[in-house]
Amino acid sequence: MGMAVPISRAFVVADPEKCVGCGYCELACSWTKEQVFNPLKSRIRIVRLKDIVNLSLTCRTCEDPPCVAACPRDALTQSEKTGIIMVDEEKCNGCGWCIEACPFGAITLHPERRVVIVCDTCIDRREKGLPPACIEWCPEEALELTTKDVLAQKARISATMKLFVEAGRVIMP
């Protein structure tokens, strides 16, 4: 899991085919980061639109991130090396421009500290060779740490597979 992906520019994604919306990721996140159980303090959030439509969402470490651009106080910066969005809690006044700017709803306001919180891919755990807490706890193995390069590879492979399956020439199991 965590070990296979280099520390740089990785982020957590959920496989929509596997995610069942159980919320273990939220509990694991708030537990790890804040030692309490509270989805409002989780950096990853689940969405269940219908019973069969489930997905958990967190920061995708965009290139040229809109949240950073939106912040009027320069409280948000992106790490060159890891892509993680870092929040300067001294500067952040919880105005919420970044929350609005994020197309994935990956930024939330901490209910008590009144500053925004964003997934940092459990970087301290990763540096010790451990996976992010949400990945460790996900009972469906629906979450993984990935990079855009790996996502592109997967997309290419599945597009090719689909094409060949549709053509009735299945070449892979």
Add this chain to the structure above:
Amino acid sequence: MKGYAGRILRVDLSTGDVKTEPLTEEVAKKYIGGIGLGMYLWVKNSEPGVDPYSPENPLICATGPLSGTFAPTGGNGHAFVAKSPLTGGIGEAKAHGFFGAEMKRAGYDAIIIEGKAERPTYLWIDDDTVQLMNAEHLWGKTPVETEEAIRKELGDYYIRVACIGPGGERLVRFAGIMNDRSRWAGRCGMGAVMGSKNLKAIAIRGTKDVEVAHPEELEELVKVLKERAMGPASTKYRTYGTLMNFVAYTKLQTIPTHNFGRTYVEGMENWSDYINERFVVRIVGCYSCPMRCQHICVVPEGPYKGATARLEYESTWALSANCGVTRLDATVKAIEMCDEYGIDPGTSTGVVISFVMDCYEHGYLTKEDLDGIEARFGNHEAMLELIRKIGEREGIGDILAEGVKRAAEILAEKKKNPDIVKLACHIKGQEMTGYDIRSLKTAALGFMVSFRGACHNRHGAYGPDIAGKVDRFKAEKGRGKIVANIEDLYALIDSFMVCKFSRRIYVEEGGFGDFAKLYTYTTGIKVTAEDMRLTGARINVLARVINTREGFSRKDDYPYWKAMNVPVPDEGPAKGCVLTKEECDLLLDDYYEVRGYNKDGIPLPETLKKLGLDEFIPIVEARLGKKSGKKR
């Protein structure tokens, strides 16, 4: 006291008064949460003989100490408790999903709902802010529509809703309370009690932290339990689901069909595979559950194309084999209709309909009696039409909505035919579930003494029968102890508010050891496995005490007529099996002795003393003083 929110919310719908009370450590430790805490609060807040539909019948909603934590399935449950309009005794129904955890985060271990609102109302709990909202525009809506409308009007997607459908509004006696789109507190007619209070829904949003006493120990234990939950202990639920019963139990002849007369319909041994392959589109899970069991089914083609429902063994059985129906697309449709009306599909609706079909086949009821419906066994169209009539309380449906016991009595009177009553398959007024107790004699006892009426979920005593740990065809001394032991564990499970499907992950000291650790690490209140065992017993005996207060005794512990008078007719290992009066008496005597009840099934004062139920001794003394109790 961690884990708990430490507060009980009390809402009076008549006056609009809202207040909070502390949950004391003593009560928390003695009754845990869920049904245990719920029943305790109910008995302390009600008068003997209260009418189930009276404003004086409080409706209690309770979570457990684990709610909101990451304990497997522990985060997600809640229980409703009130006097049951089906049985007239203690009623309780539990559901899982997301609602319970949200309630804990809002800061409440239990909600006591009293009185009756003047007009349709819903309760909106936003952490400490509690409001009674107008629900006139929601009246008549299905549960899913209600949930969506409330979220929309309150403008918060993460609001969790538990609500009733039109069936609950119309006081269908087996109406349930639904939460999170497809989870049901289905049994005992808790939805009808809610409807009688003009309460359409409880909407809740909680933002508070849930904290535990011993984080490291809890995390370590939860990791072990979670591993177990993802292993062989729950394979059944994660793969074929409870539908697997059709494969496993058909051969054993333990699945009743044709209103508990026969034990087979064509092809039912293949239904597990068939349903999973044909209808299941996705298996989804509740909050903080590592197992996920909800088999969401969609009918792909034909007249019921698009019908969507979650299929479990009980609901599927009740609305297929039990009615002699073999068209399972109609079963999906039937369950979807029950979901929309908000009536218990799990069992009651199916058993009411199979009763009608049985009466029709016997010639006791005719087409004319049934608004033109040809209610033959196997007629799936008749089954669907009867569901509609019950949900609408239209024509014959108005009688059937009273539940199988009352409907049979009304029809017997109307048709001047007392034999009609013999075909109503219920215990204590609660419709029977999908186990044939003619050849499951340990289970038979469990069903007979279940405090909420016929139910497998109070004892799971089909387990030892089916596993071959005992001779399932024989009633003998010793079964009382087996049943009482499982009852104690089950009562504990339903008070912790963990899911029954996770029961096999609790293994230490018969499961009680793991619960003791979970409780200690979460709350900081130190308990032992023996404490937990006693607590399980305390909760069961408390329920019996409540039923005693409401007039129950031995006479209410006998099964339905067909189990005792119609031998299994089909070929197979159970052919000829029947449950005799002598067997029932032997089983009951044995059980009462184990439990510390007298011959009439009334708990003895010393039994109560032993379990710390001293404050309820006057209830049993009042009954022990006279031969027969007051009529309930």
